[in-house]
Amino acid sequence: MEQSTINTTHVKKINRKPIRLLSLSHKIHKWLALLIGAQFIIWSITGAYMVFFDIDYIHGDSLIINHQNKIQPEHLTYSSKALFRQYPQAENLSVGLLIDREVYRFNVNSQKYIVDATNGDLLSPLNKNKALALAKHAYSGRGELISAELITADPPFELSARHLPAWRINFDDFGSPALYISANSGKIVTKRHEFWRLFDWMFRLHVMDYDDGENVSNWLLFIFALLAIFATCSGLVLSYYKAIKPIIRQRKKAIKSSKYIGENNTLSMDDKS
């Protein structure tokens, strides 16, 4: 008798608090849905885009062939000694290939140069034909070349200013790919297609940076993320009371009835011994 009264007060205590928490969570969740729900939609769609597409694909890695052609030392008929004689200020000398030709690359007062290693011809800055040939050599797709444009100032968002001057070579292919080739080093400095451009926008929307897309520490994101904490916490409370608790209650009920059967069973076993 005493035990049962204790039990009922205990149950009452638990029950009263949750109802307040539940209705509060309900209210918070409902109103925050109106206030920042749209951003949750944006977060989930932009997030899904960013994880669904392989980041290496987004970076356009599949747009170019990673040639592994080796330098033939016997082709260096214009010696490095001759090079240093002609360009005494040369620094950071390197040897590599420009398509199928051995070249020296070096800096003079941080200006980049390419010189043909077979005859000493100055190849930089690359002219249009060389840039086109280089792009064709590197491009892995089947699309035709559409246009080539030398960018010397005001680069687009997708090209860092340190790579200027650079050739932008456009291809007629799925996703409108473009290769950017440094006119002074002959290296592919970046490559882009629509999926990367779209990715940049997705990232901007994801971090709510409507300025330049680089800054995660902005006030707008702070306010929305803070409110989102309340939205998810209230959501978790709702999940608990509307989904988890009913399951637990059902389980308990099931256990109780099975216990009753179980007790009967043990009794019968005891009887046997």
Place this chain on the structure above:
Amino acid sequence: MMQWVKKIHKWVSLLIGLQVFIWVLSGLIFNVIDHNKARGNAYRQAISTKQNIIAEKDLLPVESILAAYPDTIELSQTTLLSKPYYLLTKEQALYQHFANTYQLVNAISGELTIVDKQLATDIAKASYNGPGNITSTTLLTGNIADFTKQKNPSWQVNFSDKLQTSVYVEQGSGRLVGHSNSDKRFANFFFMLHFMDYNHEGSFNNVQIIFFAFVTLWLTLSGLVWAIHLLRLGKYHKKYI
């Protein structure tokens, strides 16, 4: 239909609710942390580039190096601890941090140089200006938790400062991969959670996050339909506040 929308919202929230909370929390943390500290460069200094001890034109000529070490894709110059070297690329990836193969050749003697424990330790020391001493140096060949994108074997040099700084030096090239410390690891931990990158692959394209992102769409879109439904019912009236 609304019955189904509510059911989807309820059961999906049970499945991914905690992860959504982790996403929001880690997102908030990225927003408020000190990004300068999180770079892990508290005790990093530029390795002093004293005037080269020998002019470039007086180094061993590149032709003879290329003849002695054939099958080279690219030869470039590098300086390790003020000494000139030629770095020969044997297998070239699209990026430095992707798997590349190199040979490192002393540009004065022409000797093949291996970035061993001693050299790696010296490079790490030269890049470090903190109060700690070196406690251990280990070669890591698998995924590197501090630099998940780095796919080349690297020496990890640990220092005994209070930030528990670790310096990473690429074994193939002697390149300084970077510094990491407890501040960076704190941020990295939340990136790992945000990207569900439990294997430190340095990628947010893993199976688990693709699955969760897909399920999240069901959660948010069912929530959207629900909210529109409430709007139409007039449940967003100020009397319900």
